[in-house]
Amino acid sequence: xxxxxxxAPQPPAEGAFFTGHYRNMLAxxxxxxxxxxxxxxxxxxxxxxxDDDTERVYYPVGDDMAYLEDINNADIRTEGMSYGxxxxxxxxxxxxxxxxxxxxxxxxxxxEGPWAGYFCWHAWRDGKCVSENxxxxxxxxxxxxxxxxxxxxxxxxxxxNYEEQANIILHTMLHTDEGDSPVATNLFDPQxxxxxxxxxxxxxxxxxxxSYQAPHYYELWARWAKEDHTFWEEAAAAARQHWxxxxxxxxxxxTNYSEFDGRPRPMRDYGGxxxxxxxxxxxxVAMDYAWFARDxxxxxxxxxxxxxxxxxxxxxYTSRYQHDGTPDGVGTGDQRQPAGLIATNxxxxxxxxxxxxWDFIDAFLKTPIPSERHRYYDGLLYMMALxxxxxxxxxYDPTR
Numbered sequence: 175x176x177x178x179x180x181x182a183p184q185p186p187a188e189g190a191f192f193t194g195h196y197r198n199m200l201a202x203x204x205x206x207x208x209x210x211x212x213x214x215x216x217x218x219x220x221x222x223x224x225d226d227d228t229e230r231v232y233y234p235v236g237d238d239m240a241y242l243e244d245i246n247n248a249d250i251r252t253e254g255m256s257y258g259x260x261x262x263x264x265x266x267x268x269x270x271x272x273x274x275x276x277x278x279x280x281x282x283x284x285x286e287g288p289w290a291g292y293f294c295w296h297a298w299r300d301g302k303c304v305s306e307n308x309x310x311x312x313x314x315x316x317x318x319x320x321x322x323x324x325x326x327x328x329x330x331x332x333x334x335n336y337e338e339q340a341n342i343i344l345h346t347m348l349h350t351d352e353g354d355s356p357v358a359t360n361l362f363d364p365q366x367x368x369x370x371x372x373x374x375x376x377x378x379x380x381x382x383x384x385s386y387q388a389p390h391y392y393e394l395w396a397r398w399a400k401e402d403h404t405f406w407e408e409a410a411a412a413a414r415q416h417w418x419x420x421x422x423x424x425x426x427x428x429t430n431y432s433e434f435d436g437r438p439r440p441m442r443d444y445g446g447x448x449x450x451x452x453x454x455x456x457x458x459v460a461m462d463y464a465w466f467a468r469d470x471x472x473x474x475x476x477x478x479x480x481x482x483x484x485x486x487x488x489x490x491y492t493s494r495y496q497h498d499g500t501p502d503g504v505g506t507g508d509q510r511q512p513a514g515l516i517a518t519n520x521x522x523x524x525x526x527x528x529x530x531x532w533d534f535i536d537a538f539l540k541t542p543i544p545s546e547r548h549r550y551y552d553g554l555l556y557m558m559a560l561x562x563x564x565x566x567x568x569x570y571d572p573t574r
Contacts, residue, residue, distance in 0.1 A: 182529040189467035191393070196565035197464065199523055203535050210564045217543050217560055218265060221553045224545075231550045232258060232270065239280065240273035241299070244550045249304055251296045252282060252312025257554045259319040264561050264568065268327050271319075272334065277301075278316070279333045288355045291346030292373065310361050310369050311386045317343050318391045321398055325570035337572050341400045347373075348402050366434045367405065367412035381439045384420045384428040385454040387413035390462040398573060414469050417459060425499040426479030428455045438497050447502050448495045450551065453515040455479070456522030457555070461562060463525035465569060476525040483519055484530045488537050513544045514552035517559035524562065535563065 183199070190196045200210050222232040231254070234240040242254040255278045262271035281301030282293040288306075293316070295309035320340035329335045347361035350373065361373040369386045372378040389410035396406035419436025420428040429438040430452050431445035440446035456479055463472040482499055483491045493512050496502045520538035523531035538559060544552035561567040 180529065180532050182527055183523060183531050185463060185473050185525050185527055186467060189463070189465045191465050191569055196568055197524060198563075198565035199535060200539075200560075200564045203532060203539070205539075213539075214265075214560050214564065214566065217553075217557050218261070218267075220543050220545070221549070221557055222270065229545050229549065231553055232274075234273060235277060238273060239277040240270065241277045242274065242550070242554070243299070244296075246547055246550060247296075249296045249298060250277075250282075252278065252293050252309055252316070253295075254550060254554060255282070256312050256315030256319060257558065260315055260322075261554070261557055261561070263319050263322045263326055263570070264566060266326060268323075271323055275320075276333065279339075288357045290353075290355070290358075291342070291350065292358060307357070307372055307374050308361075310371065310373060311383070311388075313343055313347060313361060314369065314386065314388050314391060316340075318388075318394065321394065321572050322570040324572035325574070337398075340398075344395060344399050345401065348405060362405075362409060363434065367409045368416055368434055369409075369413070371431060381431055381433050382416065383430065383451055384417060384432050385430075385451045385458060387416055387458060388462075389413040389468075390465040393466055394569065398571075410468075414462070414472075417455075417475065418471060421475055421478075422497050422499070424478075425482040425495075425497070426475055427482065427495060427497055427499060428452055429497055446497070448497065449493065449502075453493075453512070453518050453555070455518075457518040457559070457562070460522045460525040461567070464562075472525050473527050476522045476531075477528045480519065480522055480526055480528070480530055480534060484533065488533055512548065512552050513541050514548075514555035516541050517552075517556040521559050521562050538563070 220229045222230060224230040231242045232240055233243060241250045242258040244251050244254055255274055258274045259271050282297055284290050284292055292308040293312055294303035294306050295312060296304045298304060317340045320336040324337040329337050333339060350358050351360050357374055359373050359375050359379050361369060363370055368382045370379040371381055371383050392406045392410040396403045399406060416436060420432045427448040429446050430449055431439035431441055433439050438446040459472050460476055491511060493510060493515060494502050516538055520534045523534050544556055
């Protein structure tokens with residue numbers, strides 16, 4: 175049953191990149207501008223400046239650095255650091271952005287050695303890397319946040335020359351194979367043009383992660399980067415096609431990992447199922463449509479994806495399924511309904527055309543700001559969903 179008497183949503187025919195209009199579905203749902211801004215500010219204050227032990231994930235270090243901690247795993251990840259930077263630039267929080275970037279660039283970036291040009295994907299609070307290798311999504315989000323920072327605040331000196339830093343990372347992504355590293359490879363597979371799971375020689379660079387695909391970011395890089403423009407155009411097209419290949423035709427689910435041809439990639443008890451990585455699928459597909467509207471299939475996909483969860487029950491679906499929608503609890507006791515998934519399922523409404531989309535927004539608005547153990551991943555997805563659904567997650571063009 176619908177929660178409000180609202181007409182079916184109408185995804186735009188043209189993306190926000192071309193029109194400059196960023197849809198505010200929270201206002202369409204009935205919230206006032208004041209209510210929306212209060213929700214955004216309250217969530218930001220809690221996640222960045224709330225109670226040290228139960229609310230915040232952002233922790234200042236000294237006078238000019240800060241990290242975002244994965245509370246559940248007690249470490250710092252490029253995923254969260256890049257998400258924190260994206261949230262900061264979207265909210266025009268330069269001080270927080272610069273603190274996060276300086277910590278990442280100081281402790282996680284490899285200036286030299288076999289991983290030169292990449293970031294270690296997670297580190298301890300003292301800055302020591304837990305693992306030396308990168309996780310591809312961190313680099314992808316770093317680059318885009320840096321370009322937006324250049325547009326919003328202008329370029330500074332050294333590591334605060336945001337645009338230069340973005341281009342340095344982009345060069346590493348596509349030109350590492352030209353060096354002599356015994357371990358590192360390109361971040362994108364040269365044949366398929368798809369982002370690899372880990373840019374490390376061997377098996378981990380021979381498959382991908384559907385939630386790592388970010389064609390709406392690659393489209394921007396194709397316009398703004400100093401080099402490789404054609405490759406980034408091709409990468410955007412390849413990523414969109416990969417979603418076609420990876421999505422189950424009935425459920426719309428995609429697995430955490432997939433082969434380059436879209437087939438689920440079993441890896442331990444995690445890769446071949448829909449779980450934490452894959453929660454981001456609804457968000458990523460919808461944001462690509464919202465910004466560029468290149469692929470009408472994304473409307474069908476968003477409808478199919480939301481229908482799967484809606485048919486289970488808005489308060490009944492949980493966190494982990496097999497590709498065909500069979501509940502899957504192997505290897506984890508996490509069968510809760512996570513706030514992060516509620517948030518990203520709501521963002522899928524940006525590309526949906528069925529009236530059930532409003533139920534997902536209603537469920538999101540009834541969900542408290544994440545706290546306690548799961549506040550890192552759930553909280554950052556929740557924060558981004560507020561910005562995305564309110565039209566406050568925008569493109570900032572450094573060339574204008």
